[in-house]
Amino acid sequence: ALRQNTSKQPKLSQSSFSLRSHTCGELCSSHVDEEVTLCGWIQYLRQDLFVILRDFSGLVQILIPQDESKSELKNAFLGLTVESVIMVKGRVRRRPEGQENKKMSTGEIEVCAESMEVLNTCRKLPFEIKEFVKKSEVLRMQYRYLDLRSPRMQYNLRLRSQMVMKMREYLCNLHGFVDVETPTLFKRTPGGAKEFVVPTGDPGKFYSLPQSPQQFKQLLMVAGIDRYFQLARCYRDEGSKPDRQPEFTQVDIEISFVDQAGVMSLIEGLVHYSWPEDKGQINVPFPSMTYEEAMRDYGVDKPDTRFGMKLVDVTTAFQGTQIEFIKDALLKPGGCIQAICVPEGTVRTESVDSDSNVPTVYVAPVRADGSLKSPLSRLLSDTAKQQLLQMAQANAGDLIFITAGPLENVRPLLGKLRLQCAELLECYGVPVRDPSVFHFLWVVDFPLFLPKEDDPEMLESAHHPFTAPVPEDAHLLYTQPHKVRGQHYDLVLNGCEIGGGSIRPLCPFFSVLLVIRDVIAFPKSFRGHDLMSHAPDFVSEEDLKPYHISVVWPRHGGFNLRMPFKNLMIRSFLPIEWPASRE
Amino acid sequence: ALRQNTSKQPKLSQSSFSLRSHTCGELCSSHVDEEVTLCGWIQYLRQDLFVILRDFSGLVQILIPQDESKSELKNAFLGLTVESVIMVKGRVRRRPEGQENKKMSTGEIEVCAESMEVLNTCRKLPFEIKEFVKKSEVLRMQYRYLDLRSPRMQYNLRLRSQMVMKMREYLCNLHGFVDVETPTLFKRTPGGAKEFVVPTGDPGKFYSLPQSPQQFKQLLMVAGIDRYFQLARCYRDEGSKPDRQPEFTQVDIEISFVDQAGVMSLIEGLVHYSWPEDKGQINVPFPSMTYEEAMRDYGVDKPDTRFGMKLVDVTTAFQGTQIEFIKDALLKPGGCIQAICVPEGTVRTESVDSDSNVPTVYVAPVRADGSLKSPLSRLLSDTAKQQLLQMAQANAGDLIFITAGPLENVRPLLGKLRLQCAELLECYGVPVRDPSVFHFLWVVDFPLFLPKEDDPEMLESAHHPFTAPVPEDAHLLYTQPHKVRGQHYDLVLNGCEIGGGSIRPLCPFFSVLLVIRDVIAFPKSFRGHDLMSHAPDFVSEEDLKPYHISVVWPRHGGFNLRMPFKNLMIRSFLPIEWPASRE
Structure with a gap:
């Protein structure tokens, strides 16, 4: 390549200094009749007639020459394996009428190959580089350099x-x-x-x-x-x-x-x-909220404000209650009773138990007639029940979670429950948190x-x-x-x-x-392991000598029991005390 | 401060979002009559009348009010120590005629102080923040945060x-x-x-x-x-x-x-x-040179082309010589004799021995009559001497270094000598390498x-x-x-x-x-020490436990003898063999 004049250039060029003249994805009908050089990866071959070539910018269709005089070039193309790297020279032409592909950004054109050079051959891969092929996280991390080829990671x-x-x-x-x-x-x-x-x-x-x-x-x-x-x-x-x-x-x-x-x-x-x-x-400017407001309404100092289900103080509904453990809770410093109401929570989660992949939740639904279907129900006066439903703004089919205990424990617990309800509802296809919306x-x-x-x-x-x-x-x-x-x-x-x-x-x-x-291009696993290079790894005592350290091997094999905390198992809507206060 | 509208701004603003309205160094006659707020460090006080205030952008003169009604403000200014941090509000005015300071970029104006707030008081410093105050490298590194205040580091x-x-x-x-x-x-x-x-x-x-x-x-x-x-x-x-x-x-x-x-x-x-x-x-484009050319002409693969003194092969001048060690050197594989000529080297370095701070060099000058003043001189024929002077393009007053040995040793040795001669000449005030010139x-x-x-x-x-x-x-x-x-x-x-x-x-x-x-804002010393924080530092055995390592203390105290290699002591121009070939 000729040494190019590199003084201040005004515009982004993705092919400057390169053996390629264009990127695959930028080609369109305005390039028709142009001679182009492309470098990229074989996405797939089709009908012995087309090669779909990929680079970071997208896909383009290469037409394999079919006439006898070019049989050598044709055979070279047909011998290619997917994900091999090639350089192709050819001329851009408009696709024959009816053969355009509207789903493809380069679907109006194709490149008639005139020569091709294999830059690197690919043998069998551990998985296909296609978005719809589901791969395990471990496999993705182990072959991160292949995983990074996916359009999403690019x-x-x-x-x-x-x-x-x-x-x-x-x-x-x-x-x-x-x-x-x-x-x-x-x-x-x-x-x-x-x-x-x-x-x-x-x-x-x-x-x-x-x-x-x-x-x-x-x-x-x-x-x-x-x-x-x-x-x-x-x-x-x-x-x-x-x-x-x-x-x-x-x-x-x-x-x-x-x-x-x-x-x-x-x-x-x-x-x-x-x-x-x-x-x-x-x-x-972004909206702002005080720490106290966030804790009061969302039970957390980093509220997700894309959805409601705010915390409600329902202490007054239980004023003068005879339920012993609620009375006890209210007598303690900061004692209170708070609730969240999950709209249509009963409708959506009735079938929870039938699906073993989802955390079990015993539901406390509000019946169609407005009464509470709950063991707590018979312990509450009618007035209290009415007050509770009103304070929680609960309608038929809604689900109420109630918690009693010191304020500083009740809030974070309901804050977590609120997020888990959202997650659970989304498992059942109820849209709660719009992923395309950004609430700063x-x-x-x-x-x-x-x-x-x-x-x-x-x-x-x-x-x-x-x-x-x-x-x-x-x-x-x-x-x-x-x-x-x-x-x-x-x-x-x-x-x-x-x-x-x-x-x-x-x-x-x-x-x-x-x-x-x-x-992150090359993340570590949650144990801090690089599944690709297997870092961290053992180092010989010899290699440690210059650092004047030696390994102290534990006398017994270790065993870590990790308690997954993300998905709390909620077995009852009855007052749950925060673990810390049990001690 | 009011929340500013921060949508795309076209121009660099050094005072956006800030309590200051301007930087010290940007003020000029176009700001006359403007009310400004400045934040900065006290450079010095002058005649109980002026404070010179500094920030990264430069210095500005603040006029301390002298009238009785503002005695409190005046006293506050007079109580300031250098390098204290203050915020000053005041009005810009043109300096009285004859009091302009042409050496100062803000020298046409001064700021009449109307109020002042001390943000931080400075006690005695280990050194003054002035370019001309020479500090030891260790002191600079130990108080790097003060050293960084110097205009050069900024x-x-x-x-x-x-x-x-x-x-x-x-x-x-x-x-x-x-x-x-x-x-x-x-x-x-x-x-x-x-x-x-x-x-x-x-x-x-x-x-x-x-x-x-x-x-x-x-x-x-x-x-x-x-x-x-x-x-x-x-x-x-x-x-x-x-x-x-x-x-x-x-x-x-x-x-x-x-x-x-x-x-x-x-x-x-x-x-x-x-x-x-x-x-x-x-x-x-930058000029380019092959590795072989660089080694041949400069004795190094990263030549400083700002000056000459190139290596010259003078082997033919010694053809048929009777000097034993030169004959021996030439008989070995790759044996050759090469030289560099330091223009006016004798004139400039005659006094070398008298200054003990500079590496000793025994000079081999070319006399005014063109003869060589050297013990080698009597061992060479007149023809050989003439040839040598001609090949080295040496004139009266020049200095020639000659080396015999295998090519791969002779070249790097002369390459180093060439750089040391340049350094030596610069010690004597002879400009050799222009620091304002950039040879890529x-x-x-x-x-x-x-x-x-x-x-x-x-x-x-x-x-x-x-x-x-x-x-x-x-x-x-x-x-x-x-x-x-x-x-x-x-x-x-x-x-x-x-x-x-x-x-x-x-x-x-x-x-x-x-x-x-x-x-580098915070460099390490050549032993890898941070002289400011004293890193690396000892870590208790307790802190090492989680990492399953322990320190292996050396049985005897260590002692490192470092051989400084930078300044070779050159005691003779006689053929010096490269250390490796002595073994």
């Missing part, structure tokens, strides 16, 4: 690349942020239990792989880089937690001389600017401190110790610290926390996570 | 961010490359002695930190991502080598369906597009195999085993492998290898290094 990886590029344009070119790389070989944080260690040649000395560039970005603010960002690789050794990668990337932002509203506008602009066109328009939501006014998990009498930082309190709450710091709100705010998308930030004295920051498995 | 970090952004625009937006992240927790490469290991919770199992995304990018080509790039974090455990960081970043590129010329054009375009405007125009150079046609370092009878891959041979040399692979040229090519800038690539079957790649210390 789309995902390109989408991620483009979104990240737009984010960089927004931060760097429009708002003067400086992209600074910070080290990943760092010093261990005291108490940093989730940090991987990296032994070095100095006996007993280790680096650690940091969980975030937290310290470095604060130092950069101190250093006067007052607008910093980085797509930062982060590491977290969480053992075998599902949906957690041991390494992941986040858009890490820190900016001096700004307040919370400023950072929120910045992030809204970032999302708006980098949002993919084919996902539809999103509107800014700010959750603000987080408490600065929360009770310690292992010692609820003590408080600890809800997020990290660098969050500043909301100024009007600062006077409560030493008297009622649990009431102090922090200048921390999360960005939630469809029930997932996708980013979080806080105001520190002078240095607000924000991080957005990019850890969605299907946009 | 410029460097911003320059790097902008160059990298331009590279991404070129690759992603103009040429359809996909930015794909690959894992850094990988499986250990067999024999990968320079890979850090990362212990995991599985007893005896380790990840490793890869030296490059080599395997992953090849898999991405297989996966049909036919244009890949990544700013890849790479790790290399090289112990205590100077100028090597244990982690560094390279622009990693891989492209399918392309030849060597295509990749070279791509890279030229990349450098041209991302080259900073203030460094002057660079021209493409391709070095091509590398040999596919080179003799093994520890066993010169055997051959090993010169670069890596995935390099394809030059097609016209392929027939020599099994008969004369040392003659086979590989499709490998390096990009050299002013004598530094800044990138390298090779053609593999189908998958050319290219990497460009970004490891220049002064564009």
Whole structure:
């Protein structure tokens, strides 16, 4: 190929510098009569007459020459196996009338092959590269380089690349942020239990792989880089937690001389600017909700607001009840009774038990006449039942879940139930959460401190110790610290926390996570294994010598019993107490 | 601050979302009479009348109000210490006539302070934040966050961010490359002695930190991502080598369906597009030179072509010599005599011995009458001396270095001497290598195999085993492998290898290094230490337990004697043999 003039080019070219003249998918009727060179993978052969060639951009039909003089070329084509890589030269022509394929973006044309070179031959594959061929997750991961050939993965990886590029344009070119790389070989944080260690040649000395560039970005603010960002690789050794990668990337932002509203506008602009066109328009500013509102209505600090089924306090309906355990629950500090109502929940879930693949749920339906079909029913007065139905806004055919206990336990339990009901309904084909809709939501006014998990009498930082309190709450710091709100705010998308930030004295920051498995080219399994390369792997004692470490083999074989927590088995609608309070 | 409308903005704004209205450095006479808010660091106070305020963009003069009614504000200013952080509101005014400062970009104006808030107070610093204050490297690294405040480091970090952004625009937006992240927790490469290991919770199992995304990018080509790039974090455990960081970043590129010329054009375009405007125009295509030419003329495969002093073969001048050791050298396989001539070398280096800070060099000058002032002189015939002077193109006052031995030893030795002469001359104020000039150079046609370092009878891959041979040399692979040229090519800038690539079957790649210390925000010392955080550091046995490893303490204290190789002590111009041939 001639050395091309590479000075500033105005437009995207996917075939610059290349042996190909065009990509497969870009060919259309405007290319008719053009001589083209294509490189790609054999999708399939058809009727000994056509080869369907694929590259990342799409498919195109190659016509195999049929006349005797070209029998050698014809035979070469017929000898091809699917997924082999070839280079084809040929001329584009309009397909004969009636043979157009409207389902194919290149369906108006085909390429009459004039020569062909096999660049690589493919032997039998472990699975076909077709979207509709279902593969097990393990098989996909084991042959990730083949799995990545699927149109969905090709789309995902390109989408991620483009979104990240737009984010960089927004931060760097429009708002003067400086992209600074910070080290990943760092010093261990005291108490940093989730940090991987990296032994070095100095006996007993280790680096650690940091969980975030937290310290470095604060130092950069101190250093006067007052607008910093980085797509930062982060590491977290969480053992075998599902949906957690041991390494992941986040858009890490820190900016001096700004307040919370400023950072929120910045992030809204970032999302708006980098949002993919084919996902539809999103509107800014995003709605916001306080932590207290989120917990009150959704039982969770990252509510999925695409659907209702909000939590309702029905304590008053049980005022003066004689049911012992409800009375007991109400007497405890924070005791309350709350409910969620699943519209048409009985209609849809009557057959739950018959399908063993779905978690068993004993339903507590509202009968057609409005009465409750439940063992609780005979223990409640008619007035109470009426009140309950009214408060829960329950209609015939609906399903009510009721929980009694301390407020801080009841809310998260119903919050989880709410999501599981949505999942269950979707299993039965009831659309609850529209996957094509994107509900962005700010959750603000987080408490600065929360009770310690292992010692609820003590408080600890809800997020990290660098969050500043909301100024009007600062006077409560030493008297009622649990009431102090922090200048921390999360960005939630469809029930997932996708980013979080806080105001520190002078240095607000924000991080957005990019850890969605299907946009990671080579993810680890939930045990942190790379099923393709079999990392992590054994290392010989010889290889460990330079690091002055040796393996301490456990005396007994280990056995891990993992308790899957995702699908709670709900066996009764009767008041369920949160496990913690049983202790 | 009001939530701003953040939809697509056309222009760079450095103060968007911010409490400041302007940056310090952008203010000029067009802002006169405007009310501004500035945030920055106190550079210094002058005459109790002015505060010089600094941010990344520059300096601006703040006028402290002098009238009695504002004595409180005045006192607040006078109580400030340098490097404290403040926010100032005030009005821009033109400086009184005669008080303009032409050396200052904001020197036409000043800001009359109306209010001021101290955001952070600075106590005594370990050194002043001024360019002219010389600091030791250790002190700079220990207080890196202060060192980064210097205008030079602020410029460097911003320059790097902008160059990298331009590279991404070129690759992603103009040429359809996909930015794909690959894992850094990988499986250990067999024999990968320079890979850090990362212990995991599985007893005896380790990840490793890869030296490059080599395997992953090849898999991405297989996966049909036919244009890949990544700013890849790479790790290399090289112990205590100077100028090597244990982690560094390279622009990693891989492209399918392309030849060597295509990749070279791509890279030229990349450098041209991302080259900073203030460094002057660079021209493409870059000149290229074969490996053999580079070794012949410069004694090195990454020649600095900014200056001459090329190697000259002077063997014929010594034909029929009676000098024993030269006769011996010539009899050995590949034996030759080569020289470099340092123009005016005697004039400049006569005083070498008097300065003990500079490596000692015994000079072999050409006298004013053209005769050689050297112990060798009396052993050479007049004809030979004449021939030598002519071949070396030596004039009166020049200095000639002569070396005898096998070609493969003589060339690299003179190559090193050539660079050391340049360094030495520059110590004496003779400009040799213009630092403002950028000589890009391709070095091509590398040999596919080179003799093994520890066993010169055997051959090993010169670069890596995935390099394809030059097609016209392929027939020599099994008969004369040392003659086979590989499709490998390096990009050299002013004598530094800044990138390298090779053609593999189908998958050319290219990497460009970004490891220049002064564009890394937080570099490690040459022993791999972070002088700021003191990483790596000791980790308690308790913390190592989850990783099933323990430290093996060396029985005796260790002692490393490092042999500095950078500045060879050259005690004679007499034939110096390459250390290897002494064995």
